[in-house]
Amino acid sequence: MSKDGQITIQFNWIFLLIVGGIILFFFIGLVSVQKKSSEGSVSAELLSQLSTYFTGAGVSIGTVTVYDVPRMHLEFTCDKFYVNEVADRDFRNKVLFTPHEIHGNKLITWTLDWSVPFRVMNLIYISSPQIRYVVFYGTSGNSLDLFKDFNKSFPPELNYHAYPVISSDNINDYAKILDYNNEKIHFVDLNSPINQDLVFQIAKEKFNMAEEDIVFTKVVPSNPGNPPQSMQATAKVEFYDMNKTGWSKQTFVNSSGTLFEDADAFDSVSLYGAVVSGDLEKYSCVLSKMFANLNRASKILKMRSQNISNGYLDQCRGVHFGAAELLSMLSNADIGTSLNGPIGELDELNRQARRYSCAPIY
């Protein structure tokens, strides 16, 4: 009898343990699924919010907006962005110059339009107050002119500090460069005489941060005999990553196997893009997108000019015919193509169109 009772009691306990365990695991599982889904939903919400910000920023030319967002980790590639490593979304064919990543609860967007000379698209620059741009410029000559031009448009909200290069190799001349505990530092050399090693020394001695959080962008003349004097001039940009012993130049091989060590900056918008992105591969990818848009916009404008010229019998026919030729050239342009010639000619033809009371070209 007592044996039976023992068995009953033991069975009850075992039964309780098993069932209780199952129920416990069920709820633990439910909580963990809910936690994961809630994290995902928060990230998706953020993603959608950011996407709306980017769309909004994309249509308000010339504006700088600082957004307050929940604390997050944003990662950017050329085509998409990731929120908290959980959710991601394509940029679609918006063109954005972005740093590699952003931590924090503030986001800055700056929008400029790209015109050659007709408006091709709006470009969005993304940054954060936690990213600091340290700009070096020469105290005279082309570098100073270049800086003056840079300083005119680059918005102060983008947290940049500029330093004239007094000496090219003495760190004591840069006592004013202080560490403000930013998360990332982008060094920018606007074709100044500063020595690359000095920049490394400044980075190492003045900033207490990991090497991967520091990049160096160097603007060099594409034609050494004719250094850039303004942001509209053509220049080359080189990008460097920091390692323990110095700077290592960024390179990348494109899909057709060509090795790239630098990239073109053909006007102000691209130069600002290089400063903000600090990454050769991403910068080149964004440039390709820009040119794809240029090709398409030129093709459509070319068709428009052809159509308009067919309806005219007078000088306007010639003006639009000429424009169609130039636009046809731009519809096949790629990154290496010099845009300055066609831009000037199109501008002149548009002026003629106004003079002759024709439909404008753009």
Add this chain to the structure above:
Amino acid sequence: MRQYIKMKKAQVQMAETIGILFIFLILVALGVSFWFKIQSSSISQKTVELQELQAVEVVQIVSNLPEIQCSRLNEVEDNCFDEKKMIAFSKYLQGYDQDFDVAPSSDPYDRLMEYYDLLGLSRIEVEIIYPFFWDDSDHDGLSNKFEEVNGQILEEIDVLSMDFHPSCQGGSIPERAFNSTNPYELDLAYFNEDGELCPQSNLMGENVGLEDKYNDTNGNGRPGDCELVAAPDNPKWFCNPDFIRPEWPDQDDDGMLDFWEQGDCVGDKCYEQIYGYDDPDGDGLTYWDLYVNGRHSSDEKDDPITDDDLANFDKPVIIVLYNLTGLDGTSSAAYSASSTMVPVSIKDPVTDTYKFAKLHITTYRQSV
């Protein structure tokens, strides 16, 4: 016997425990199913919200698309599309590369896919509502309504009959309308979101009728004479019983008014004033010389409109800018749609004139 009773007790206890557990599990299952139901309804709600957001996003993107936006000296004009850019854009997406007369050489699908990232699955069209473009299916230069008067073929025009609502406020959606005082003068009527016609601008105080396919809705024996539907007691709203549609005075049927051929006016009014006929350069031809031939010259009388001119005339009543809906005959049920409409102006860069239009955007999304 005692042993039997004890065993029964244990069995009863077990049964109780299992029963409680069973009920508990049922409650848990009910809770879980309820939770999933709530989740799924919130997902569908989210989908609808997302779709609406997507439609608004597409409106924003289209309104700011440099490919079609109006600009003067590269300064953008808000809410304005360049008509020539629009046509070029539409042709580009149809696969054209050169002149619009040369057959398309590129695959339209590839072209549409270039914009897929930006515009997604959507249909985007611009409906030009003012000035009125003639429906002229036989291309003889006479509007269909005039042909109807002359006993010729009547082409179909979309029906639109709506009440004029005096208390309606804040109408912002324009539609074409004609007024009975001057029946060939086409005006803009404004509607609010409830579809009520609002007494605004130049329609105030007039007997207003809307285009109604020229049916004889009011049963007065004269089709299209002011077919105000369901006229209420207000006598101001009744149609003019003396209304007679004036005939098109074009005896030689060349599409040109007799007046322009004879150089005459009736009293102190020329026909073009009587009929609200728009002829800005005063050469006797209306829109045709501006829109068909694209010329302003005053010698258009010597350059009669040919059938070729008319055949090539791209009547921009509705311009489909982009149409990638993902729909085909079999899959339409799997998609849900959301539509938005915004008023825009259309600029013709050649004549530097503006038209009123509606931008219709329908976005599609695969149903969850």
